[in-house]
Amino acid sequence: MAEEKKSGGAGSRPAGKIKKIVVNRDLCIGAASCVVNAPGVFELDGENKAVIMQKGGAKNSGPTERPNFEDGTIDDEALLMAAQSCPTKAIFVYDEDDRQVYP
Amino acid sequence: MIQTKYLIIGGGVAGTTAAETIRAQDKQSGIHVVSDEPYRFYSRIMLSKPSFFLEKIPWDSVFLKTESWARENNIEYTLGQPVVALDTTNKTATLQDGQQISYEKLLLALGTNVRRWDVPGADKKGVMHLRTLNDAKQVIAAVKTAKQAIVIGGGFIGFEMCDMLKLAGVDTTLIIREKYFWDPLLDEPSGRMIEAALKKAGVKIIYQTLVQEVMGQAAVAGVKLQDGKTLPADMIIVGIGTYCPLEWVTKAGIACNRGILANEYLETSAPDVWTAGDAAEYKDLILNENIQLGNWVNAHVHGRVAGLNMMGHRQPYRQVSFYTAQGLGITIAFTGDVRTTADRQIIYRGSPEANAYTRIIVQDGEIEGATMINRTTDLAPLTKIIEQDIKIEPYRQQLRDPACDLRAVIKQQA
Numbered sequence: 045m046a047e048e049k050k051s052g053g054a055g056s057r058p059a060g061k062i063k064k065i066v067v068n069r070d071l072c073i074g075a076a077s078c079v080v081n082a083p084g085v086f087e088l089d090g091e092n093k094a095v096i097m098q099k100g101g102a103k104n105s106g107p108t109e110r111p112n113f114e115d116g117t118i119d120d121e122a123l124l125m126a127a128q129s130c131p132t133k134a135i136f137v138y139d140e141d142d143r144q145v146y147p
Numbered sequence: 148m149i150q151t152k153y154l155i156i157g158g159g160v161a162g163t164t165a166a167e168t169i170r171a172q173d174k175q176s177g178i179h180v181v182s183d184e185p186y187r188f189y190s191r192i193m194l195s196k197p198s199f200f201l202e203k204i205p206w207d208s209v210f211l212k213t214e215s216w217a218r219e220n221n222i223e224y225t226l227g228q229p230v231v232a233l234d235t236t237n238k239t240a241t242l243q244d245g246q247q248i249s250y251e252k253l254l255l256a257l258g259t260n261v262r263r264w265d266v267p268g269a270d271k272k273g274v275m276h277l278r279t280l281n282d283a284k285q286v287i288a289a290v291k292t293a294k295q296a297i298v299i300g301g302g303f304i305g306f307e308m309c310d311m312l313k314l315a316g317v318d319t320t321l322i323i324r325e326k327y328f329w330d331p332l333l334d335e336p337s338g339r340m341i342e343a344a345l346k347k348a349g350v351k352i353i354y355q356t357l358v359q360e361v362m363g364q365a366a367v368a369g370v371k372l373q374d375g376k377t378l379p380a381d382m383i384i385v386g387i388g389t390y391c392p393l394e395w396v397t398k399a400g401i402a403c404n405r406g407i408l409a410n411e412y413l414e415t416s417a418p419d420v421w422t423a424g425d426a427a428e429y430k431d432l433i434l435n436e437n438i439q440l441g442n443w444v445n446a447h448v449h450g451r452v453a454g455l456n457m458m459g460h461r462q463p464y465r466q467v468s469f470y471t472a473q474g475l476g477i478t479i480a481f482t483g484d485v486r487t488t489a490d491r492q493i494i495y496r497g498s499p500e501a502n503a504y505t506r507i508i509v510q511d512g513e514i515e516g517a518t519m520i521n522r523t524t525d526l527a528p529l530t531k532i533i534e535q536d537i538k539i540e541p542y543r544q545q546l547r548d549p550a551c552d553l554r555a556v557i558k559q560q561a
Contacts, residue, residue, distance in 0.1 A: 071204065073196055074471045074478070077444045079527060092471055092478040092523045129447050131160070131192040133208060 062120045062145065064138040065127070067094045067105035071134035078135060082126035084115030094134070107138075149248045151177035151223065153457060154240060156230050157256030158182030159191055160443060161424030163212070164450025165254050169458055170220050178222045179248060181240070183229040186280050188212050191258075192443045194283045195304055197311040197474065200290060209280065233399035235417040252419050252457040255396065255407055256450065257426040259389035259441055264299065268361030274383045277304060289382045290315045297321075297370060297380040298350075299358065301328045303472050304386025306341065310474035312384075313348045320351040320378060322358060322370075332485060333518055334506060336499040340520045344477040389441065391426050404428050406439040411463040413453045421457055423449035432465045433534060434484050434515070440468045467533045469526060478523045483516030483533045484508070491515065497522055497549040505529075507546055512538050528553035535560065 067078075067086075074092035078085070087103070089095045095103040097114040124146060127135035133147040153169055155162045158180050166178050189209045193199045199209065217224050225242065232241040239249045261276040263269070275286050290296075296312045298305050301323035312319040325331075327338035328345070342352055358370045362377065369379040393403045402408045402416035406428030413421045413429055422429075425441030427449060445468055452464045469482035485508060487493065496505040503521040507514055507529065513536055517529045532539070532553070537560050545551040 070198075073192070074473055074523065075192055075443050076469065076471060076526070077447055080444050080448060080466065083527070083531075087527045088471070088480075088523045090478075090521075090524050092473040092480070129164075129444075131190040131211070131443050132196070133190075133211065 061140050062110065062123050062137055063140045063142070064107050064109050065096065065123065066107040066136045066138075067096065068134045068136065069093045069105050071132045072105075072130075073132050073134075075131050077129040077131065078126040081129050082115075082118055082122055085113060085118055085123065086126065148239070149179065149223075149246065150250075151179035151248060152251045153178045153254070154248055154250035154252070155180045155254045155256060156240065157254070157258055157424065157426075158184065158186075158188055158224070158226070159256060159258050159424060159446065160188070161258075161427075161446040161450040161453070162254065162256035163188040164447050165256065165423060165454035165457070166222050167220070168451045168454030170222060172458060174221075179225070179250075180217075180222060181225045181228055181230060181242065181248070183227065184279055184281075185227040186210075187214065187217065187224070187226070189280055191278075194277060194280065195307040195311075197307070197314050200283070200287055200311045201315060202287065230395060232395050233401075235399050235401065235420060238419070250419075253421070254453055254457060255401075255415070255420065255422040255426060256424045256446075256453075257391065257393075257396075257407075257422075259425045260392050261385075262388045262390055264385040264387060266358050266360055268363070268367075269385075271361050271363050271367045272365055273363075273367030273381060274361060274385065276385050277308070278389075286382075286384065290317065293317045293382045295320075295380045295382075297378065297383045298386070299383065300386040300388070301325055301330075302386055302388070303470075304384075306345070306472060306479070307474055308384045308386060309345055309350045310348070313350060313475070317382075319349070320353060320380075321345065322353045322356055322372075324355065324357060326355055328352075332481070334487075334493075337504060337506065337518055337520050340499055340502065340504065341477060341479065344475040348475045389425070393426075404437070408437065411465070412456050412461065413449060413464055414456070421453045423453040429464060431468075432463060433467055433536075438468070438484075440470075442468065442470050444469070467530045469530055471523060471526065473523075478519075478521055480519040480523050480526045481516070482519075482526055482530045483514070485516040485518050494543065494546050496525065496547060501549070503549065505549075509539065512540055514539055522549075525553060528557060531557050 072093045086094050096108045127137045127146045137146040228242040261278045295318045298321045328341045362369045407422040409422045409429040411430045424446035428439040431438045455462050471480040491510045494507040497503040505519045505522045508516045542556045
C-alpha cells in the first residue's frame with residue numbers, strides 16, 4: 045500500500061499537496077465535525093453552514109486557497125481528516141493540479 | 148475460528164474511524180469489523196435529513212467509503228451478523244451464525260437501538276422507526292404516497308421528520324407528551340420558537356397527549372388518543388429515544404449503566420476492551436462525570452481516540468459535546484451540559500422576540516452549557532469558553548450583549 049494513498053478518496057491516485065477547499069452549502073447540514081477537526085479553519089455561520097475563516101476576517105464557504113486561510117499552520121492530514129469526517133461529504137478538497145482529492 | 152488482532156464490533160462512524168486510525172499507523176496487523184447491518188459504512192446522520200429522504204441527493208452518496216476501500220486498506224468485514232456472546236477471558240466473540248472470532252484488542256462500537264413504540268397496534272404496516280438504512284428506505288417509499296402523517300416525539304427526529312414531511316407536501320401532525328417542544332432540555336420560550344417554525348410550515352401540534360392505540364387492519368388507518376379522539380393517518384414516524392442493547396455485554400461481565408462504562412481513555416472494565424460512539428458512557432473530563440451523548444462528532448473523535456489507545460497510546464478523550472439541527476427556517480444548537488439545576492444561573496443573549504435567543508448556563512463562575520435558537524454563531528466561541536474553563540465574571544456584559552463578538556472574550560483571555 046502506497047504511503048501517500050488517502051483512504052476514501054477518489055480511487056487510488058496519490059494526492060498532491062492540498063491547495064484549495066470548498067464547502068458545498070447545499071450539502072452541509074451543520075454537523076460541525078469539520079469545526080472539531082480543524083477549529084482554526086472552519087466555523088458555523090448564522091445559517092448553520094460551515095464557512096472557512098480567511099485572512100482579514102472574511103468568512104465564506106469558499107473556494108478558498110490555502111495562502112488565504114486565517115490558520116496558516118494546519119497540515120494536509122488535518123485538513124483531509126476534517127473533510128473525511130463530514131457526514132454529508134460537503135467539503136471538497138483540491139490539490140495543486142486542481143485535481144479533486146476528496147470526496 | 149477466525150483470528151485477528153483488532154476486532155471492532157460496529158460498522159458505523161466510531162468503528163470505521165477506529166479501523167482507519169489503526170490502519171494509518173499499523174499496516175500489517177489484522178483488523179476485522181463486524182456489523183449487524185448488511186451495508187458498508189454509511190452516513191447515519193443523513194438518514195434524518197430531508198434532502199436525502201426527498202432524493203434530492205443521489206442514494207449512493209449516503210455511503211462514505213468506496214466499495215473498494217476495505218479491500219484497499221486490508222480491513223476484513225463481516226456484515227449482517229450480530230454478535231451474540233463475548234468471552235473476555237478467552238478473548239472470543241461469537242456471531243449469530245455460530246462463527247467465532249478471537250482477538251487481542253476489542254472495540255465495542257455498538258451504537259444504540261431506537262426505543263420501540265409499544266402501544267397496541269404499533270406493529271401495523273405504516274408505523275416506522277428510524278435507525279438504519281433499511282428503515283429509511285421504508286420511509287422514503289411511504290412518503291411518496293402518504294397523505295396524512297403523524298409524528299410521535301418532540302426531539303431532533305421529530306423536528307427533522309416534520310420538516311421532511313412538509314417539504315414532501317404531506318399533512319402532518321406532531322404528538323408530544325410534554326407541555327412544549329423539547330421540555331425540559333429547552334426552556335419554554337425556546338421550545339415555543341421551534342413550535343412557531345413548525346406551525347408556520349403547517350404542522351399541527353398536539354401537546355401532553357399519548358396515543359392509546361393505532362387503528363386499522365393490517366395497515367395504519369389512524370390513531371386513537373388518550374381522550375378518545377381519533378386522528379386519521381396513513382403513516383406514523385416514531386422518534387421517542389434510544390437505548391443500548393447490552394445483554395451480551397453485561398453477560399460478559401463488562402460494567403454497564405445505560406451505556407457501556409468507560410474511563411476517559413474509553414477503556415471498559417474488561418482488559419483489552421474499549422468502547423466508542425453512542426454506546427459509550429465515558430468519563431467526561433470537562434464535566435467531570437460520566438456521560439453518554441450520541442452524535443456524529445463524538446463518535447468520530449471517539450473512534451480516533453479508541454483506535455490510538457488500542458494500539459498502545461494513552462490519549463484521553465477531552466471534548467465539549469455539542470449538537471446542531473436546522474430546518475423550517477430555524478437553527479437549533481446545544482453545547483455542553485444544558486441542565487438547569489438550582490445551583491446554576493442563566494445569562495440570556497438575544498431574545499425570543501428578536502427570534503434569536505441563546506441561554507448561557509453558568510455554575511460557579513464558569514459556563515457549563517448553552518442552548519441557541521437562530522444563534523449558531525455563538526456555538527464555536529461558547530464551546531471554546533467551556534473547554535478552556537474561562538472564568539466569566541469580567542465578561543458578563545459581553546455575554547449578555549447579542550451584538551458582541553464572543554471571540555473577543557477568548558482573545559482577551561489569551
